[in-house]
Amino acid sequence: MLIYNAVVHPMDAPLLPSGFVEWEQGKLTRIGSMANCPTPVLGSSLDAQGSHLLPGFVDTHCHLGMLADGLSYDDDDCNEISDPCTPHLRAIDGLYPMDYCFQEAREAGVTTVLTGPGSSNAIAGQVAAVKTVGRWVDDMVILAPAAMKFALGENPKKVYSERNETPATRMATAALIREQFRKALEYAERVEKSTEDPDEDPPDYDAILEALVPVVQGTLPAHFHAHRADDIATAVRIGKEFHLNYVLVHATEGYLIPDILAREGVPVIVGPIISDRSKPELARLRVTNAAKLAQAGVSVAICTDHSELPIQYLPLSAALAAKEGMDPETALAAITLTAAEIGGVADRVGSLTPGKDADLVLCSEHPFALSARIQAVFIDGIQVK
16 A cells, blocks of 8 residues: 655654655555655555645553443443552453444544553553554554553542542552562562572462562553652652653643653653643643653653543644644654653554554644544554544
8 A cells, every 4th residue: 555645754754745655464664755656556545635644643541442432330441449459450351442432533543542440549450552443352452561550649549548448648559559569579589489499489379469570570661640749759769769660641740840850761641631620639730741841851742541531632632732832743753653652662653664553644734733634544554544
C-alpha cells in the first residue's frame, strides 16, 4: 500500500512537505519525498492530495475497555477494592474489546493505548499496551504487562479510610508499597538461591510477589498515579530508594516543581488536560502544566485517562497544550513518539519508521486545527476508518 502527495510527519525525522509512505504486510517499508516516490498502482495507492499523514496516536494512560461504555456494574472492571495491594491483576483479564469506545478511539486516530486498573489501590495491577482494533484481546496486545500501576494520595486513602481499613493516610499508602517491595526482593533472592543451590528450598509460590519481582528488578516500569506535589515527591523517593524504572502519571502539580522533575529525570504522563477540579487534589489543576514541564526539559506524554476524558479527545488535548505554550512539535510527539517511548512500545509504534507497524492517520489539516477531520486510519496496514 502507498499513500502519496501527503504532508508527512515522520516524528523521528524532519517534516516532509510533500512525501509518501509505503508499507507491506502490516509493516512500514519506505518513506520519503515525492521526488523518490514509487509509481502509484491502481487499487493499492491513495493520493492524499496535501492532507497530513502521521503515525497513529498513542494514549499512554487510560482505562479503555476496563470502564466500558454504559458504566453499569458489569461494565466496571477497573478497581478491585477488596485489597489495597493487587499487583497480580492483569488488565487483559478485564478488558472488553467490544466496547464502543474502541471505535471512537479509532475514529479519532488513536491506534494504541496503555490501559489498565484504576487508582483505588496502592498497588493496582498490570497495565497492557493494546491496539484499538480487534475482537480478541490476545490478538490486540502489543505488550503485556507494559507497566505496574501504583497510586498515591487521595484515591486509596479515601477508599480504604471509608472502610476503616489501611491505608487511611498517605504515609500508610507509601508504607504498604515499600513493604511489598521488600518482600518481593527477598522472594526473588530466595528463588535465585534455590536455582543456584539444589539444597536450598524455593519459596512457596506467591502471585503478589511474583508479579512485583520484575518491578523491583527494574525490568517492568512502575507507573505512579500522583497529583499533588507531595505525592509526586513520594513517588520519586520510592523510585530512587528501590532503583525503579518509573514514570509519573497525571502530575497535576508538576508545574510547581518542573525544575526538580527535570533534575530527577523522571518522565511524566500529563492528563486529562480537559477536566474540572472534581476532587481536592485537583485544586491546582492548570492547563499550562504540560507546557511548563516540557519547557523545563521534562519528557512529557499526554493522556486522556479515559473515561475521565473520552478517548477521542486525545489530539484535542495535545492541541490545547500547544495553545497554552507547549511547542507544537513537542505536543504532537506527546501523543506519538514520546508517548510510545514512555509507554515502552516505541519499537513498534509512535513514528513513521521503516520496520515499525503500519499504524497511520490521514488528517485533512494539521491535527491541531479545530476544523481538521480524520480521513483514514490504518492499523497494522489495514484500513479501520
